Every structure is written in structure tokens, then in C-alpha cells.
Amino acid sequence: MAKNIVKQDEDIKKKSNFEITIRLFKYMKPYKFKVFIVILLMIFVMACNIANPYLLKTAIDKYIAGDDLKGLLKIGIFMVGINLIAMFASRIRIKSMASISNNILLTIRHELYSHIQKLSFQFFDSRPVGKILARVIGDINSLQELFTNSVTSFIPELLTLICVTIVMFSMNYKLALSAIVILPFLALSMFFIETVSRKRWQVFRTKRSSVNAFTHEEFSGIRVVQSFTFEEKKSKAFVELVKEMMGAFMKAVKLGDLFWPLIEFSSGIGIVLVYWYSVKLIDKGNITVGTLVAFTSYIGMFWRPIMNISNFYNSLITNFAAAERVFEILDTKPDIVSIHDAVKMPRIKGNVEFKNVTFSYEDGGVVLDDVSFKVNSGETIALVGPTGAGKTTIVNLISRFYDAQRGEVLIDGKNVKDVDIESLRSQMGIMLQDTFLFSTTIMENIRYGKLDASDEEVIAAAKAVGAHEFIMKLENGYHTEVNERGSRLSVGQRQLISFARALLSNPRILILDEATSNIDTFTERIVQRGIKKLLYGRTSFVIAHRLSTIRDADRIMVVDGGKIIEEGTHDELLRCKGLYYDLYMTQYRFLSEGA
Amino acid sequence: MKRVLIKYVSKYKIYVIIPFTAMLLSIALDMFNPYLSKIMVDRVIRGKEKELLVMVLLGIGGISITRSILGYINEYLFDYLSSLVSIDLKRDLFRHIQSLPFKYFDGMNTGELMSRIGEDVDNVWRNVSFGTRIFIENCIYFITASIILFKINYRLALISLVTMPFIAYFALMLEKKIDKAYEKISDQAAILNTTAQENIAGVRLVKAFARERHEILKFLEMNKTSYKLNMEQARIIANHFPVMEFLSNISIIIVISVGGMLVIGERLSLGTLVEFNGYMWMLIWPMRMLGWITNVMAQSSASAKKIFNIMDLEPEIKNSENAVKLKEIKGQINFEDVSFKYNDEYVLKNINIEAKPGQTIAIMGTTGSGKTSLVSLIGRFYDVSDGKVLFDGVDIRDMDLKQLRENIAYVSQDTFLFSETIEENVRIGNIDASLDEIYEACKKACAHDFIEEFEDGYKTIIGERGIGLSGGQKQRISIARAILKNAKVLILDDATSALDTETEYQLLKNLYHGDKKITTFIIAHRISAVKNADEIIFLENGRIVERGNHDTLLKKKGKYYEVYCEQFKDFEEFNRQVI
Numbered sequence A: 001m002a003k004n005i006v007k008q009d010e011d012i013k014k015k016s017n018f019e020i021t022i023r024l025f026k027y028m029k030p031y032k033f034k035v036f037i038v039i040l041l042m043i044f045v046m047a048c049n050i051a052n053p054y055l056l057k058t059a060i061d062k063y064i065a066g067d068d069l070k071g072l073l074k075i076g077i078f079m080v081g082i083n084l085i086a087m088f089a090s091r092i093r094i095k096s097m098a099s100i101s102n103n104i105l106l107t108i109r110h111e112l113y114s115h116i117q118k119l120s121f122q123f124f125d126s127r128p129v130g131k132i133l134a135r136v137i138g139d140i141n142s143l144q145e146l147f148t149n150s151v152t153s154f155i156p157e158l159l160t161l162i163c164v165t166i167v168m169f170s171m172n173y174k175l176a177l178s179a180i181v182i183l184p185f186l187a188l189s190m191f192f193i194e195t196v197s198r199k200r201w202q203v204f205r206t207k208r209s210s211v212n213a214f215t216h217e218e219f220s221g222i223r224v225v226q227s228f229t230f231e232e233k234k235s236k237a238f239v240e241l242v243k244e245m246m247g248a249f250m251k252a253v254k255l256g257d258l259f260w261p262l263i264e265f266s267s268g269i270g271i272v273l274v275y276w277y278s279v280k281l282i283d284k285g286n287i288t289v290g291t292l293v294a295f296t297s298y299i300g301m302f303w304r305p306i307m308n309i310s311n312f313y314n315s316l317i318t319n320f321a322a323a324e325r326v327f328e329i330l331d332t333k334p335d336i337v338s339i340h341d342a343v344k345m346p347r348i349k350g351n352v353e354f355k356n357v358t359f360s361y362e363d364g365g366v367v368l369d370d371v372s373f374k375v376n377s378g379e380t381i382a383l384v385g386p387t388g389a390g391k392t393t394i395v396n397l398i399s400r401f402y403d404a405q406r407g408e409v410l411i412d413g414k415n416v417k418d419v420d421i422e423s424l425r426s427q428m429g430i431m432l433q434d435t436f437l438f439s440t441t442i443m444e445n446i447r448y449g450k451l452d453a454s455d456e457e458v459i460a461a462a463k464a465v466g467a468h469e470f471i472m473k474l475e476n477g478y479h480t481e482v483n484e485r486g487s488r489l490s491v492g493q494r495q496l497i498s499f500a501r502a503l504l505s506n507p508r509i510l511i512l513d514e515a516t517s518n519i520d521t522f523t524e525r526i527v528q529r530g531i532k533k534l535l536y537g538r539t540s541f542v543i544a545h546r547l548s549t550i551r552d553a554d555r556i557m558v559v560d561g562g563k564i565i566e567e568g569t570h571d572e573l574l575r576c577k578g579l580y581y582d583l584y585m586t587q588y589r590f591l592s593e594g595a
Numbered sequence B: 001m002k003r004v005l006i007k008y009v010s011k012y013k014i015y016v017i018i019p020f021t022a023m024l025l026s027i028a029l030d031m032f033n034p035y036l037s038k039i040m041v042d043r044v045i046r047g048k049e050k051e052l053l054v055m056v057l058l059g060i061g062g063i064s065i066t067r068s069i070l071g072y073i074n075e076y077l078f079d080y081l082s083s084l085v086s087i088d089l090k091r092d093l094f095r096h097i098q099s100l101p102f103k104y105f106d107g108m109n110t111g112e113l114m115s116r117i118g119e120d121v122d123n124v125w126r127n128v129s130f131g132t133r134i135f136i137e138n139c140i141y142f143i144t145a146s147i148i149l150f151k152i153n154y155r156l157a158l159i160s161l162v163t164m165p166f167i168a169y170f171a172l173m174l175e176k177k178i179d180k181a182y183e184k185i186s187d188q189a190a191i192l193n194t195t196a197q198e199n200i201a202g203v204r205l206v207k208a209f210a211r212e213r214h215e216i217l218k219f220l221e222m223n224k225t226s227y228k229l230n231m232e233q234a235r236i237i238a239n240h241f242p243v244m245e246f247l248s249n250i251s252i253i254i255v256i257s258v259g260g261m262l263v264i265g266e267r268l269s270l271g272t273l274v275e276f277n278g279y280m281w282m283l284i285w286p287m288r289m290l291g292w293i294t295n296v297m298a299q300s301s302a303s304a305k306k307i308f309n310i311m312d313l314e315p316e317i318k319n320s321e322n323a324v325k326l327k328e329i330k331g332q333i334n335f336e337d338v339s340f341k342y343n344d345e346y347v348l349k350n351i352n353i354e355a356k357p358g359q360t361i362a363i364m365g366t367t368g369s370g371k372t373s374l375v376s377l378i379g380r381f382y383d384v385s386d387g388k389v390l391f392d393g394v395d396i397r398d399m400d401l402k403q404l405r406e407n408i409a410y411v412s413q414d415t416f417l418f419s420e421t422i423e424e425n426v427r428i429g430n431i432d433a434s435l436d437e438i439y440e441a442c443k444k445a446c447a448h449d450f451i452e453e454f455e456d457g458y459k460t461i462i463g464e465r466g467i468g469l470s471g472g473q474k475q476r477i478s479i480a481r482a483i484l485k486n487a488k489v490l491i492l493d494d495a496t497s498a499l500d501t502e503t504e505y506q507l508l509k510n511l512y513h514g515d516k517k518i519t520t521f522i523i524a525h526r527i528s529a530v531k532n533a534d535e536i537i538f539l540e541n542g543r544i545v546e547r548g549n550h551d552t553l554l555k556k557k558g559k560y561y562e563v564y565c566e567q568f569k570d571f572e573e574f575n576r577q578v579i
């Protein structure tokens, strides 16, 4: 999967209409009974609506013309009665239908969201957040219309259509034929519109998703935009994208808007045909004038359901694109999953071994090249090396964020691929290089490490990393909201919070990827003192560039060019005068040379 | 909603007038149909006037063709109108959001903003076309029908309107209730968006803690709330629509009953009643639609309200009335007695700094001591609370904001890259830069080599926020971006924290040996990075506690010295051993 950038359109594989329809209607299955009731109610309400003019006609023709006041009042009261019942029926119908369609929406959204959680990093690496969001929110919203319309209009209208057709045929099959002769043409042109306009709706949704991604990126990077006075350029790019989206929309409706006029047109032609043909038939004496007059009134009733059904068809086409996009994600197989009979990882002792591991990201060269090492339980391992050497990648493999192409990653002798992922990761405390905090309170953010932790435990973890003091100084202490990504806090403070979070999870293996890179030396000293006790007996991996941070590690591994080229304690490595020595000495070079 | 109509729709009068005319014509034509049918039945079929057949058929056919063409024009142009309005609305909203200060974004979630510019504008957009069309159409029908009915018999017409006040009352109630419901729905949509956005943006964290199930449950909660709100909306509709429909049906029944009595009492002719009945539907239909129209209008006005809430925010940081535009930029920065607070508590107090053109000021200090806050005042991302910041002797609040920011290159602490190619990312520093200039900047930032190593080199596409690059690689690209800007003032906020010492050394060397005229502010935690600065400032709790250059600070044996010892403690020892 190549990377998809914001402005680039996604590729959506086209699914067959049949497949989509079947899949959509599967969601309705649990509500079979309710749907049935809704249809019944709907038919009742429609029957009332049809009965109204008929009853009025009777009232006029029979009672008023016949000067029957009593009868008139009777029929009046009767009408009020059935309309009252219809009112209650349609009330129930609206509520039930809303409950069905909203329930389905809830189900699909939940399903989609749950599925997305299962997908691996590779999926998220390759597409912007805004585009995934577009599917979870926008695309699913547009399915609502489809479900609401489908039951309420499609089925009852179809029934009406069938009834009217039967009546028409029973009256005079020749006239009936002349009335429906236009239908195949209508169907054909609709089919044509459908094929073309579906593609266009997909283009529209794709563009829409790009706009979504653009705004997401823009608003999350607004600080960069403003500091580079890039507002004008971004506005222009945005308007460009929106115009493209609207252009796609106009292109789609250019066809879509043909629906109504087409039906208008066909019904007109249909009526002309009937008149023309009927005059001929009358000439031959095949039908009576009375039949014809009655027949013409049915033609109106014949076209109304067709209009409504086509309208439904139109909304189906409009929203199929959205369904397609939702199903596409649902059909993406998660590539990092626990194997079928995965065992739970028992309590981790902390022996970690890499056996000839070779790894490359999907769209890049080899990042780790035949890496082997062994770490004993309880050791503190430091990973150092030039930037981009592959340090983060190594720890990514330990927690199985990616799978190695060759070789094995073993924890306590077990291949990480063979154990249940959740049981593995829940025993690790990982502090990612990119600090991420949720926009909630500090308390909740730290608690994310251990969901059932008491307030005291949270505070203890914060104390251990020396964060307690500054937290208490904030306006609401632990209950201060930190805003998106923690922007309420200084970057170092964010790191401390996420450090506390990792500690709270009481991990068997602790991974600290540049955990203190934005923290000053004093605070770092406090952190190190604080966590020393906690780390005792646990395996930990520490990545850092500030060499004073890692001086005390049990073992230092120097990574360069995807290989581990040196290994040993601080003193040993200095003595062998390799890369580590060079890195270390550069600091000194600063001191001696006036740079 | 009114504002949308006035401000945005009125601009495109022609796209209202044409479809409106088309609609009128089409309705007028529609009135001929019953007449033609009548001729058909009465004269052609019953009266056997054959010669009329072709005429009538041509008439019916012609009307239906014209009507379908008019209908198409009407629909298409209304769609066009709404898409124009939507583009304008999105553009204005986007521009406006961009002009808001950092402070606004500190308290605002990306997901919510996306919801406003996405779903909310779409709501307005959809309803402008659909709502306006239906509204106008129904008004026309209602007015025409009323006129006709009053002409036929004004007493009956009055009776037929008797339920109207009740319908109007229900419409008002509906409007009031559903408006609130839609506002809640719109807010909930923003929450849903925010939750999902945070989850997806933070998916690495979620997975690192194996918290997928927790996240799913969290989202399910939101999802359920949204379900409840939608049901609430449906409930309101269910409580109003059927009643309104009932009332409109009742009004016909009343007319026929009362009219019938009059006929029976011989105060009215049967023919009039029948005729009246024929046009009654034209009056009833718009009454029934009133519910729909109210609903659609309420939805869009709830969304419009949210949009205009943002539009009405005054950007706090903007050009002053008579902003100064400097002719020549030297790059001198002065802080004079600057104090600053985000909320109630001061995070910077009495800061005095003088950075002469070309000087390097290094800032150190404990976590949260105010370093980032201090440098973010220079680019006027926040305004000072007391004192002033001067750029070349001019208070930056009096300077042209654009000019100020154009002359400052700021590398922020949390790196942000766009999901474009590396080349385009660097180019943000200077749109017009040539490829060579970009290479040059990347070389200075020590980024050229690793970029060249990628298969696609500078054309390598990077993911959102720089996914696909290592931490140090991201930082170097963002530094290259700032270098390319070639501004007189450069601010590096902990911008080398993810670099190994060698690379950092090389990078800083390149910077210092380059154009000496750049005034540089550098925040760092490693002694190696700050050592060569003209002045090193040590911050603690928002105050300057130590200042001076490397040598004087070492002699002082204060905080700086302590940091030095910590970072180099065994270094001297080691030197002794080796040498």
C-alpha cells in the first residue's frame, strides 16, 4: 500500500450493486419484526391518504347531492376517526423507523470503528487521519438517508404499484400495455444514469474525503502554518480542493437531477400514448368511454409510486459510494493479528532475543539487517546511534507493531507472533517518541496506563517521575484539562506525564524511546532517581541521544546502518574507541573548538 | 440562517431568479393539464371531435417536455447555487479560523473544527438548495390556491383556513424544540468527530497500551449518546408531523361538512363546493409541508449558528490600525520588562533581553520554566501581558503582522510536517526557492544525505505529521524548512533534541558558520548546543536566574555549572585516565 497524501484521490474498488445491497440489508435482519410492523403501519397510513379523496367524493356525490345531513355528519365523523388513527399510526411509524435506522447506523459505525482498531500501523502509516475519519463519520451519516427511505418508501410504494398495475390490467390489458410501454425505456435510461452517476458519486466522496483530510492537517498544523505565514497559500489550496469537490458534485447531479424530469417526461408521454391508443380503441368499439375515464384516473396513481421508487433508487445510487467506502475498510484484513490458537503470554520474565531479524517498512529499503542480540531479564539496555539508524524500529518489533520479514523476535523464548497480542502488549510499558496525550484531565491521561488505578496510584506514579510538583501548581491540579495532544502543557511536562503513564502500567518490559529528550538535566536527574527503584528487576530499553542519560545502563548497544555494531558498558565502549567513542567525543569537540 | 441568505445567497441573485422563474412557469403549465384532460374527455372522447385529438396530445406532450426541461433547469441551478454558497461559506470559515490566534486553538479540538467546516456547512448547503426550493414552491401553491379559493367562495375559504393557526402553532412549537435538538446533535457530532479523531491520531499510543477495547467502548458511549439525541429528534418529529398532517386533513373534512350543510340548507350550490374541493388540495399540501420546511430550516439554522459563532470571534492578534512596515530589517530583538500569562498565573516575569543583529541567545531552564512561552512572544503568537517586545526598536504590536512573521523562522518543539513530498515540505519555507536552494538548506540542516538515500529522494512522500521518518529526520527537515526561509531571526526551540551529538554538532556548526547576520534564539538542554552562544539565559519559574556566556557561567558555579558537571562528570575523569 503506497502512501496516500492529502490531495491525492483514494482508489476505491468498485463492488457490484447486488453485493452492496445484500450487505446493507443484512443489517436490517435483526429488526425484521419491527420492519414488518412499520410496513404495515405505512400501508395503513397510505390507505388512509388514498381513502380521503374517495370518501370526500362519496360525501359529495351521495350525501350532499342527496341532501342527507345525517349521512354527511356520519361520514365526516368517520373520516375524522380514521385520520386520527392514521395520525397515531404514523407517529409510531416515525419513531420505530427512526429507531431501526439509527440502530443500524450505530451498529455499522461501531463495527467499522472496532475494525479499524484491529488494523496495524501499516494501515495508519499509509493514509491521513482525515480520510479515515471521513469514513467513520461522513460516509456512515449518509447511509442514514438510505435506510430511512428504503423501508418507508420502497416497499409500500412497490405494493401500490403492483395493485394499480393489476387493476389496470384487469380493466383492459391493451390499454394497460400502452400505459406501461414507456417503462422499459425509462428503466433503460435510469440504468444508464446509474452506471455513470455512481462513478461520479464515488469521485465526489473521494474528493470530500480529501477535503476532510486537508482540514484535519491544516487545523492540527495551524501553528506551523501561521508561523510560516502560509495562510494565503493554504486557503488557496483549500478553496481549490473544495471547488474540485463541488465540481464533482455538480457533475454527479448533472445526471442525478435528470431523474425527476425524466419521470415527468415519461409520464407525459405515457399519458399521450394512452389517450391516442384509447381513441383508436373507442373507434373500434373495444372499450367504453366510462372505462377510459376511470382508466385515466388510475394513470396518475400509477406514476406516483414510480416517482417515489425512482427517488429511492436515486438516493441508493447517491449513497452506494459511501457504503462502498465503508465496506472497503471492513474488508481490509488486519495483517497483525493473534494467530488462530494464540496462547496468552504468561507473566513476562524479561528475556528478549532477536534472532537474525531482517526488517523493512513496506515502501522502503532494509532498515534492520540480520540483527541478533540477547537481553537477560532485569537488564537495562541502552540503544544509541545516529538518527535514522533503526533504534525505534527495533523496539517497534519487540512490541510487535510490525512483523519482521525474516528472523524471530523471542520474549522468554516465545516467538511474539505466537502469543496473544493483547496479553503481550499489556505487559509492556512503552513510551513512544511522539508523545501523545488525550484532551482530558491529567489524572485520566496517566490512568490510561492502568485503567483501574486508584487516584493514589496515579499520584504515586506522577511523584516517581517528579511531575507531581508542577501538576499541583496547575489551576485544577490533577483535574486540569490538558487540551488536544496536551497543548496546555510544556513539551517536557507532556513527556513527564506520558512517562508516568508508562510506569503506572507496571510493565514487565519498559521501553523508553527518547523519553527525556525534552526534559532538562535537573528534572531528568530527579526522574532517574525516582524510577530506579521501580525499574529494579525489569527489563528496560532506553533510547537516548543525551549520553549522560544512558551512562548507567547495564549494556549499551550502538546501532548504525541497521546493524548493532558495538555492545558493552559505557567504559568498555569508550575504551574500544568506536562509534560510541566518537559520539561521546563530539560533545567534547564543542568544548574545545569554538564552533 | 438569515445571515446565510442575506450574505451568501444574495450574491448569486441570478441563480435564484432563473430557477424561480422556471418554477413559476412550470407550475403555471401544470395548471393547464386538468384543462387539457377535460377537453380530452369531454370533447374528444365524448364529443368525438377527432380533429382536436392531435392538438390536445401535442399540448399534453409539449407541456410535459417543457416541464421536464424547466424542472431540470430548476433543480440543477438550485444545486449550483447551493454549491456556490457552500464554497463561499467554507472558504470564509477556513480563512477566518486561520486568522485566529494560538490561544483559540489551545482550547479547541481539531475534530470539532472539522465538524464545523464539514458537517455543519454541509447541512446549510443541503438545505439551501432543498429547503429554498420546497419553500418557494409551496409558497406559490399556497398563495395561488388561496386566491382561487377566496374567489370561489370567501366564506368557505375562511373556514378552510380555520385550522391554519393551530398548524402554525405546532410549527412554532416544533421549531422551538427541534432547534435545540439539532444544536445538541451538532455538538454531539463534533464530539464524535473529536473522539474518533483523537483515537486515530493517537492510534500508536492506543496500540502500545493495548487499549483497543477501552477505546471501542469509549466510542460506543458517544455513539449511543448520539443515538439518543437522534431518537429525541425523531420523537419531536413524531409528536408534531402527524398532528399537523391530521389538522390539514381535518380542514378539508370541515370544509366539506360545513359546505355540505350549506348546500343542503341551499345556501350554496353543489357545483361551487365541488370546484372548491378540487382546489383544496393545493392549499392543504403546503400546510402539510410546513412541518418539513420547519424541520429543514431548524437543522440548517442550528448549524449556521455554530458556524457564525466562530465567524464572530474577533482575532485577538491582528494588525493594529496604523501598523508600521519596516523598510529595512536588521533583526534586533529586545524584551523590555516582559511578563506573560496564559490564564491567571504568570509564566514569565520581568524578562529583559537584548539580542543584537547576528547574536545568538541560548535559553536553558527547567521543564515548564517558560522557554517556549518566551520565544513564542517574538512571533506574536501570544501577546505579552506587561512590558513589550521590540523588533528593530518597534513594538511588535505596532508592526505589520505578516512582515513580522515573515522575518522570523521558527522551529517549534513539536515537529509538524505535512503529508506531501519532502521537497514540498521544505519549500514551505520559501515557495519560490529553486531546487538548488532547497538542497542547500537541507545540506545545512544535515538532511541532504539521508534524503538522497531514500528511493525517491526529495520526492519521497511522507505521511501525516511525518510518519515514516525517524524522530531526528523529522527535526532536520523542519530545520531545513526554517533555514530556507532565510529570515533575519531564527528560533530553534529544542529543535535538535532527537539528534545524535555528531549530527547536532555538524548542524550547529553549519548554522554558525553560515550567514553570520542571523539573530538566533536557541533553546536546548545539552551544554554542547548552547556553549557558543553570545549569551546564555537560564530560566526558572519564569524568571531569569542566571545569564552570561559559557565561561562566565562556569566560573559562577551556579545552575549552569551544575548542568555542566552532570553532563560531563566522568568526561574529565576519563580524559585523565586515557591521557
Ligand SMILES: Nc1ncnc2c1ncn2[C@@H]1O[C@H](COP(=O)(O)OP(=O)(O)OP(=O)(O)O)[C@@H](O)[C@H]1O
Residues within 6 Å of the ligand: A125, A361, A362, A363, A364, A367, A385, A386, A387, A388, A389, A390, A391, A392, A393, A394, A433, B467, B468, B469, B470, B471, B472, B473, B498
Ligand atoms: N513507518 C515507517 N514507514 C517507512 N519507513 C520508516 C517508518 N518509520 C521509520 N522509517 C524509516 O526507517 C529508518 C529507521 O527509523 P527509526 O525510527 O528506527 O530511526 P531511529 O534510529 O529511531 O532514529 P531517531 O534517533 O532519529 O529517532 C529511517 O530511515 C526511517 O526513515
Ligand SMILES: Nc1ncnc2c1ncn2[C@@H]1O[C@H](COP(=O)(O)OP(=O)(O)OP(=O)(O)O)[C@@H](O)[C@H]1O
Residues within 6 Å of the ligand: A487, A488, A489, A490, A491, A492, A493, A518, A519, A520, B106, B342, B343, B347, B365, B366, B367, B368, B369, B370, B371, B372, B373, B374, B413
Ligand atoms: N497553552 C498554554 N496554556 C496555558 N498554560 C500553558 C500553555 N502552554 C504552556 N503553559 C504553561 O506555561 C508554563 C511554561 O511552559 P513552556 O512551554 O514555556 O515551558 P518550557 O520552558 O518551554 O518547557 P519545556 O522545556 O518542557 O519545553 C508551563 O507551566 C506550562 O504548563
Ligand SMILES: [Mg+2]
Residues within 6 Å of the ligand: A490, A491, A492, B371, B372, B373, B413
Ligand atoms: Mg518548551
